[in-house]
Amino acid sequence: MKWLRRAAAFALIAVAALGLLAPVVAPYSYDEQFRDAPDAPPRRRFLMGTDEIGRDRFSRLIYATRISVLLAPAAALASVIVALAVSGLVKYGVSGLTTICLSLPWIFLFIILRAELPLNTDPVMSVALTFGLMGVAGWAWPARVFSASIAEIKQSGWLTQARAAGVPGPRIALVYAWPHLRSVALAQFRVLVPAYILSEASLGLLGLGVPDPLPSWGNLLRDLQHPDIVRGNPWVLAPLGLLMLVMLCLELTQSSREVAL
Amino acid sequence: MTWFVYAALLPLAALAAGPLAALAAGPLAALAAGPLAALAAGPLAAPAAGTKELRFSITGDPKSFDPLHLEESNSQSIGDITSGVLVKINRLTDKIEPELAESWEIKDSGRTIVFHLRAGLKFSDGSPLTANDVVRTLNRALDAKEASPIGDTFRSAEGIPEVHATGPRDITIRYKLPKAGIDRIFDQLGITPASAAKLPASAGPFFVSEYRQGDYIRLSRNPYYWKRDSAGHPLPYLDSIRVDIQQNHDIELARFLRGESQVINRLEPESFDRVVKEKPAAARNLGASLDPQFLWFNQAPAKNMPEWKRKWFTSATFRHAVSGAIHRDDLARIVYRGHAHPAAGPISTANKFWFNTSLKPRVADPAGALKSLESDGFTLRGGMLRDRDGHAVEFSIVTNAGNRPRERMAQLIQDDLLKIGIRVNVVPLDFGSLVERITKTLDYDAAILGFSNVAADPIEEMSFWLSSSPQHPWWPSEKSPATTWEARIDELELKQTSESSREVRKKEMDEMQRIVAEQEPVIYLVNPDYLCAIAPSVKGAEPSVAPPQIFWNVEWLRLE
Numbered sequence: 001m002k003w004l005r006r007a008a009a010f011a012l013i014a015v016a017a018l019g020l021l022a023p024v025v026a027p028y029s030y031d032e033q034f035r036d037a038p039d040a041p042p043r044r045r046f047l048m049g050t051d052e053i054g055r056d057r058f059s060r061l062i063y064a065t066r067i068s069v070l071l072a073p074a075a076a077l078a079s080v081i082v083a084l085a086v087s088g089l090v091k092y093g094v095s096g097l098t099t100i101c102l103s104l105p106w107i108f109l110f111i112i113l114r115a116e117l118p119l120n121t122d123p124v125m126s127v128a129l130t131f132g133l134m135g136v137a138g139w140a141w142p143a144r145v146f147s148a149s150i151a152e153i154k155q156s157g158w159l160t161q162a163r164a165a166g167v168p169g170p171r172i173a174l175v176y177a178w179p180h181l182r183s184v185a186l187a188q189f190r191v192l193v194p195a196y197i198l199s200e201a202s203l204g205l206l207g208l209g210v211p212d213p214l215p216s217w218g219n220l221l222r223d224l225q226h227p228d229i230v231r232g233n234p235w236v237l238a239p240l241g242l243l244m245l246v247m248l249c250l251e252l253t254q255s256s257r258e259v260a261l
Numbered sequence: 262m263t264w265f266v267y268a269a270l271l272p273l274a275a276l277a278a279g280p281l282a283a284l285a286a287g288p289l290a291a292l293a294a295g296p297l298a299a300l301a302a303g304p305l306a307a308p309a310a311g312t313k314e315l316r317f318s319i320t321g322d323p324k325s326f327d328p329l330h331l332e333e334s335n336s337q338s339i340g341d342i343t344s345g346v347l348v349k350i351n352r353l354t355d356k357i358e359p360e361l362a363e364s365w366e367i368k369d370s371g372r373t374i375v376f377h378l379r380a381g382l383k384f385s386d387g388s389p390l391t392a393n394d395v396v397r398t399l400n401r402a403l404d405a406k407e408a409s410p411i412g413d414t415f416r417s418a419e420g421i422p423e424v425h426a427t428g429p430r431d432i433t434i435r436y437k438l439p440k441a442g443i444d445r446i447f448d449q450l451g452i453t454p455a456s457a458a459k460l461p462a463s464a465g466p467f468f469v470s471e472y473r474q475g476d477y478i479r480l481s482r483n484p485y486y487w488k489r490d491s492a493g494h495p496l497p498y499l500d501s502i503r504v505d506i507q508q509n510h511d512i513e514l515a516r517f518l519r520g521e522s523q524v525i526n527r528l529e530p531e532s533f534d535r536v537v538k539e540k541p542a543a544a545r546n547l548g549a550s551l552d553p554q555f556l557w558f559n560q561a562p563a564k565n566m567p568e569w570k571r572k573w574f575t576s577a578t579f580r581h582a583v584s585g586a587i588h589r590d591d592l593a594r595i596v597y598r599g600h601a602h603p604a605a606g607p608i609s610t611a612n613k614f615w616f617n618t619s620l621k622p623r624v625a626d627p628a629g630a631l632k633s634l635e636s637d638g639f640t641l642r643g644g645m646l647r648d649r650d651g652h653a654v655e656f657s658i659v660t661n662a663g664n665r666p667r668e669r670m671a672q673l674i675q676d677d678l679l680k681i682g683i684r685v686n687v688v689p690l691d692f693g694s695l696v697e698r699i700t701k702t703l704d705y706d707a708a709i710l711g712f713s714n715v716a717a718d719p720i721e722e723m724s725f726w727l728s729s730s731p732q733h734p735w736w737p738s739e740k741s742p743a744t745t746w747e748a749r750i751d752e753l754e755l756k757q758t759s760e761s762s763r764e765v766r767k768k769e770m771d772e773m774q775r776i777v778a779e780q781e782p783v784i785y786l787v788n789p790d791y792l793c794a795i796a797p798s799v800k801g802a803e804p805s806v807a808p809p810q811i812f813w814n815v816e817w818l819r820l821e
Contacts, residue, residue, distance in 0.1 A: 033676050035588075038595045053595055053669055111691055118565075119657035119688050119705055212672060212687060226665075227511055228531045 008252035015246055019066035026059035031213035041233055048235035051223070055213075061238055064215035068197055069246065071131040076192035078135030080142055080185050087146035088173065094147045101140035109137075110203060123211045130209050134196055142188040149184050153177050194247045201243065217243050313500045313820045315799065316522040318507040323478070326461055326469050328451025329402050329409040335506075337715075338526070341809035342480055342502065344451025345384075345464025347376055347395065348444060352805030352813040355614060355717070357444055361390065361452060361464060361487070371439035371761025376447075378430040383485035384454045385468035392426035398453045399424050399434070414446050418758055439761040441720055449716070466497040466816035478504040488816055498801070498819035517543075523796040523820065526811050530598040533792040543794045549602040549611040550791035550806050554670065554711040556583075556658065556784045560743070561736040563703040569652050570706070575743075578637045580781040584623055585630035586681050587674055593787050596669040600792055604785035606774045611788065611806045612717050615767065617774040622785075631681045646682030655684040656706035659698060662689035667709050670786060674709075700737055708734070709786075717807050719757075719770055726754050726773070735782045746776050 018025060027047075034040075034054035042049045048057035087094055113133060117126065153159060162172050201218040203209030210216035220239040223229050230236050323336040331340040347362040359365075362376040382390035402412045403421045415422065419437040427433045436443070454462045460469045463483055470481035480502040488496040505522070507513050514532050516522045518539055528536065536544040558574035559566065573579045589603035603622035608615050631641065638649035646654040658674065660667040671687040678685050690698070698705045715721065724732040728739040728747050742748035753769045753776075760766050777783065791806045801817040804810050 031676075033673070035591055035595060035673075052665075053672055111694075119659060120655065120686055123686070211689075212668070213675070226531060228535060 005253055008249035011245060012249045012253070015065060015242065015249075016069055018062055019069050022062045022066045026056075026062040028056045028059040030060045030063040030215050031055065032059075039229075039232065042235055048238055049233045052229070057220075057233075057235055057238070060215040060220060061242070064217050064220050064239060065242065067127060067210060067214065068200055068217040068243075071127065072193050072196040072200065073189075075131040075135035075138070075196045076189050078132070079138040079192050080189050082136060082139035083142035083146050083188070084181070084185060086139060087143050087150055094143060098140040098144050098147075101137070104137075106137055109133075110209075123214045127210050127214060127216075130200070130203065131196070134199055138192060138196070142185075142192070145184060145188060146181065149181055150177075153180055190250060190253070194250050197243065197246065313498065315499050315502045315524065315818060315820060316505065317502070317524040317526060318505040318513045318516075318522060320506075320508050320510075322474055322506055326472075328453055329398070329407065329411055332410050334713075338809070338812075339469065339478060339480070339504065340451060341812050342467050342815050343463040343465045343469060345390075345486075346449070346451060347378075347447040349813075350445060350448045350807075352807045352810075353803055357448070361395075362447075365444060367443060367761070369435075369439075371441075371443055372437070373433065373435045374443045375427070376432045376434075378432075379487055380430065382464065382487055384462040384464050385483040385485060386454070386456075386462035387485060388454055388456070388462065390452065390454075390464050391429050392432045394452055394454060395432045396424050396426045397455065398450065401453070402450065411449055414449060418755070438759045441757050441760055441766060442718055442763075443761065445718065467499075467502060470501070475506055477506060480504065486816070490817075497816035499815075502815075517794055517796070520796070523799050524802075524811055525794040526809075528792040528794055530600040530789075530792065533600060533794075534598060536794045540794070540796075542797045545793050545795055545804060546600065547611075547791040547793075547804060547806050549609050549788040551609045551612055551714040551717060551788075552712050553604050553607065553609060553788055554667065554709065554786045555604070556674070556707060556709045556786060557734045557782060558583075558656075558707045559699075559703060559705055559735065560782070561703045561739075563705075565704045566706070569648060569650060570656065573648065573654065573656075574706070576637065577780050578633055580784065582630040582634045582637075582681070583678065583683070584781050584784045585633070586625065586627045586677050586683075587623075587784070587786065588625040588677055589622055589786060590625070591673055591677075592670050595673065596666050597787065597789055600790040601787040602790065604788050606778050606785055607722070607783065608719055608770070608774060609714075609788045609806075611791075612719075614763075615717065615719050615770055617771040619771075620774060620778050625677070627677070627680050634681070641682045644682055645684070653684070654682065655686075657686040657688050658707045658709055659688050659690050659695055659705050660709040661692045661695050664689075666789070667711070671709055699734070700731060703737070710734075715808050719773075720766075723754050723757065726750055744780075746780050747782075750776055 032055060034046075034050060034056070036054070037046065037050050038054040039052055040046050040050040040054070046056050046058065048061065050056055051060070086097070090097070110130075110133070113129070117129070121129075158176065159172065162176055167176075197217065200209050200216060201221055203218055209218050212219060217239045221243075223236045224240070319335045319338050321335050323339050324333055325331065325336050326339060326343070328340050328344045331337045346360050348357050348365065349360045350356070351358050361378055361382055363379045365374055365376045367374050376395070378390070378392060378395070384390055399415065401407050402409045403415055403424075404412070417436055417438065417440055422440070423433075423435045425433045425435075434443075440446075452464050454464075456462070460472060462468055464486075466483055466486050466488070467480040468483050469478060471477075471479035482497055482500050486496060490496060505513075505516075507516075510529065510532060513522070513525060514528075514535065517525050518536070525532075525536075533544060533546070558580060560571065560575050562571065593599065593601035593603055602610065605620040605622045606617065608617070610616050631646075634646065635641070639646050639654065640649075641647075648654060658671050660671055662668070668687070668689050671685075671689075675685040675687050695708070699708050699710075712722070712725075724730040725734065727733060728736065728742045728751050731737050733739065736743065739747075742751055750773055753773045756769055757766055760769070791804075791810065793804055793811055795802045795804065795811060798821055800819050800821055801814070802811055803814055803817075805813055807813070
């Protein structure tokens with residue numbers, strides 16, 4: 001199944017590259033309104049047609065890919081770093097902290113955050129805050145996994161030997177413990193990336209998350225609330241297709257990795 | 262999937278009845294929310310053989326069946342069909358017609374009205390309807406403890422009127438000063454029986470006979486309703502009306518197109534186009550509705566707003582320029598698919614009597630808008646407009662999240678204003694946060710909202726225009742009017758309450774509309790069209806743009 005893993009990895013790179021090169025690849029700007037062609041069907045001028053206010057769906061999808069695919073890994077990285085820091089540095093009560101964090105109604109906290117943000121906040125800043133909060137808020141689940149791994153490491157013979165030999169704590173953590181934790185951290189990172197992509201999509205459907213006119217997979221999927229739009233132009237489903245492709249590829253690369261491990 | 266996704270999704274799953282919930286529950290579920298959900302909704306059970314039952318939907322359970330507590334649209338929809346009123350305004354002719362009162366007299370220069378009830382009136386439970394029922398109903402509406410939303414209509418600046426039964430069929434209502442529309446306001450007061458029941462008896466054409474929460478309400482024909490047709494046949498013609506509680510408009514539309522319901526009282530433009538395509542004989546577009554969509558700037562001295570920004574918003578030149586840069590035709594054509602009309606002012610062109618016919622919708626003129634801004638000290642540099650002190654002209658527009666037409670209008674306006682160098686941030690907020698900002702914290706720059714007018718008489722909008730009112734949009738609860746034109750609007754509005762002559766009131770309202778057009782404290786955008794669907798099998802329907810649209814003459818509707 002090596003070829004499948006490679007194909008999945010290639011597809012992920014291609015999608016990420018598409019997002020990164022959005023200004024070059026996209027035929028129009030994501031916010032350019034063609035008022036003479038609202039709700040236009042796919043044709044040469046607009047490959048996937050236009051949305052309700054005449055913006056090119058293809059261009060918006062490419063720019064949306066940049067936001068959704070690139071910011072989700074950044075948020076996942078933040079979660080893993082916070083989780084590792086909490087699990088490694090806090091000696092007592094990590095389990096209680098994670099339980100409290102997991103029981104918080106995050107969706108409402110997002111609504112409050114959106115309501116309390118200054119109204120003139122730049123859309124890019126708003127996006128950064130959304131993903132930033134996702135990243136910081138999402139530490140609890142990986143922290144539980146890390147805590148279990150760290151507890152296991154603490155009971156290992158090599159750690160006792162290292163301590164007896166007088167190896168300083170930071171060196172133990174970086175040189176001896178980190179190689180044991182790395183694969184766990186990587187697995188958690190891989191799990192969080194698709195989770196954040198989906199979370200952003202869910203927030204977008206609620207009108208939270210990435211503010212218009214900036215496109216994201218989440219706010220593009222809001223069109224699915226209107227079956228008439230889907231019926232008139234099946235390309236409205238393209239963000240959904242891309243989302244599913246990325247999720248599948250992440251799953252394939254992850255599964256292969258797990259098998260390899 | 263990790264906890265975070267579940268945390269984001271689980272609360273939404275609780276909303277499973279709504280279309281948004283289906284969408285929010287993940288992209289795959291989103292697919293099912295539309296046509297599949299509509300298909301999945303099984304056909305409705307057929308009514309009993311031989312009965313003439315009309316079917317339509319409302320979006321949720323009514324909070325009350327009490328005619329004095331019709332506080333939201335679903336309760337209002339039921340109340341419109343069941344309420345027995347003293348007089349009724351014919352929604353087509355705008356004339357007052359007798360209902361439970363066979364006649365009435367206005368005395369003391371509009372201070373007093375005397376109603377004479379018909380003989381032999383009964384509620385739907387067979388109990389007699391007398392003058393005492395009318396007195397008790399009105400006193401209940403006026404009782405502050407009752408907190409009836411309709412009570413305000415019958416109060417005046419001088420307090421509440423004296424209400425007396427002067428005979429078994431005669432009622433006298435006396436105000437201290439002339440009361441505007443003293444006869445017409447009784448179109449809204451449903452007379453209630455003395456006995457309170459969960460499903461109250463009614464004096465209107467139908468009464469609530471069955472209610473299954475979250476499922477449907479059955480309204481049965483009132484056997485004691487007084488009205489008959491010219492052939493002496495007792496009204497209403499229909500045996501019953503089944504009102505389905507259906508939050509999903511797609512399912513409502515699918516059922517209508519399958520012939521399982523006969524009426525949709527209000528259609529969105531997309532759904533209307535589908536009805537036009539699939540059942541053209543059922544689609545009705547009555548033109549511009551009474552409901553305006555509008556934008557306004559916050560002119561109140563809010564702590565988070567710099568003084569230079571407030572200076573823009575309090576400048577009529579600035580407001581005119583913004584208004585002049587907006588392509589209202591595009592708003593109507595793109596956002597409402599051509600089913601809207603550019604608005605000319607606070608009163609819709611559909612409101613034939615009250616609209617000031619000298620007003621015309623503003624035609625977009627970005628070049629003219631920029632010129633007037635430049636004459637006021639603004640300059641366009643590098644694509645960005647700056648005021649005379651060098652501040653970049655940038656502001657935010659808030660609107661309620663989820664209201665797609667308003668969000669779309671805001672996006673088009675954002676683009677229109679960018680062409681004259683003004684940067685706009687569009688911020689959709691959940692409704693609670695939006696109301697908090699525009700009425701309490703006043704922490705916002707501009708807002709887009711709209712009205713759903715319940716009556717054609719502009720006196721209903723008085724709380725919107727009075728500067729001292731908490732609902733006054735651009736500066737709620739002003740201690741005193743900030744400008745002479747605001748003082749004049751206050752004066753004209755207050756005159757409305759004590760002027761009994763409609764013609765005099767019309768002149769005052771014409772002046773008010775002219776002032777609003779000159780100053781544009783509120784920038785009117787469009788009046789969406791009133792769109793509805795009535796199956797060809799329904800006869801006798803004469804829908805009007807004035808609420809309750811299709812149902813104002815419900816007793817005359819019949820099914821063939």
